[in-house]
Amino acid sequence: MTLQLTVQMAITGVTLGLIYGLIAIGLTLIFGVMRIIQYAHGEIYMLGAYFLYYWFDKWHLPYWAGFVMSAVVIFFFGAGLQLLLFRPLHGKDMLYSLAVSLALIFIISSAGIIAFGAVIRGISSFVTGQIRIAGAEWTFERMVIAGISLVLIIALWFLLQRTKIGLAMRAVAEDPETSSLQGINNRRIHWVAMGLGSALSAMAGCLMGTLMFIVPSMGFLATIKAFMIVIMGGLGSVPGALVGGFVIGFIDSFLTTLATSELAYIIGFVTIFVILVFKPSGLFGQAWE
């Protein structure tokens, strides 16, 4: 294994880790605040990517405006799902919200195939060119994408830690009853958190779609990855999602290059199983009943 290959794989690992982290943070935010398993998180990611595809490649509108629009549209889509479907199930067994999100997977992914066609497409790059450092190719596109992901993650951290609504979200996640006694409107926090989580996923979809390709069935793969990461890090834990994202990103990057993607999956799942056996609620998680 040469230095060049190692650096190349590390670059891919970091980029993938950051994008996976974005998806997983959205998922963990939704779980932490609402205690629902949003199993259709990957389908939201797919919708975000297709929005940008139509905006940029079909209608030839500016890339970054499309990126923001995708996040905004998916924010309201997610909030709508929460208000329409998940709110009536609040306080019931987790199985019911799991069933609804399972149904959303069926509906969105099949409707996606009907509407978009089962063809592999790609969002065109917004920037070209590259430089060589340590023998490896550092494309500008990849660097910008990694930078954007990092900025988004930091912005989310800032929102959660330093703003009033972030404080309210953490309070609801900690203890819904006490937080509503303090005058927090739990229902509003719920749909805001759902929208925010979905928007993060949509933006990750846009970035991944630019980096690789888009296809209506890409959502389920993202769901698998996001859940692997979130379980590893512990549900409801944002730092856990980021650490898990890097672990899965590196496993993906290194094993796919050195062995096969099959082995990457097997190792990934075995890692999760082992972590759960020794730490039954993930690395940074709490035991949710």
Added chain:
Amino acid sequence: MNEKSKTLLRNRPSLVVLLWLAGIALLLAFPFLINQERYILHVAIVVFFNICLATSMWLIWSLGFVSFAHAGFMGIGAYTSALFFLRLGLPLWFGVIAGALVGALIAMVVSLPLMRTRAVYFFMASWAVGEVIKRIFAYYRGFFGGWEGLFRIMPPKLGPLDFANRTAYYYLAMVLMVLIVLVVYRLNKTRTGWIFWSIHEAEVLSSHVGIHALKYKVAAFTIASALAAMTGALYAHYHTYINPKSFDIWTSEFALVHIIVGGLSTAAGPVLGAVFLTIIDELLRPTEFYRIVIFGVILILTVLFLPGGLESIPKRLRLRLWKLPEDKDTQKSIAGAFGKGRK
């Protein structure tokens, strides 16, 4: 009156037994009622397999868990039986027993660590187990045939009877289905079944009254996985072709959907759900992708407007017709009275 006639009197056939016998008689007569139409027989066999999977998954649910490794164990049964046939030349009769044993053994070994996890983590850890099983089949190409799978897994013969005949296979699948439903139904009625539900409702409390929760959890998981493995063996010899894709997470998810739509609180739920949804699925087959969309819509409508599932319809009708006050207890027991999911 002597002792024996007393027992006979006590065990006189109740309405339930009569219903069971009527149901079995109807199933026995069914192929001749439809004139042995091959396509309808095929649908019936698929329905039987789905009932087997959903019912055995429901057994795990009676302890409060949803196992997404279920299709994986079905795969273990299918691959064991297929390899017995292809490598050793032994027919299904050996394969189904070997499959059940191998499935039970792996389930027992895996469930010991798996049962350390709880609620949502269990669901994901079991998903990991199922996914690893499937991908191991795909990864070891030489032994398991990779993504292409295994071919020419022939149905067995029994004397003059060749199970390549679809009517014959219908009866074979029916025997397994009745066996599994009977096992799960009877188990649920026994003291062990009550212990399962007590773990479902309040695991900590039940261990405080002296129930070894881990032992029962491992036992239920092992039994259910062995039943799924037997289903897998019959599945392999019916389709004569298997690949890892047949045993992925979607198979488990569809079984879960069958349980939720059918109803969660009695063994009738998974049976009703599997029958209803498999038939709907077949009827919608010409609509291609819309079929999955409609499937999703049915699931959402059931969860939102009929939370008890199909099995609760008679009760709802009774309540509606006689204007009785709504019975909250059933709802509560399904939702898990002792703080499953914070309010």
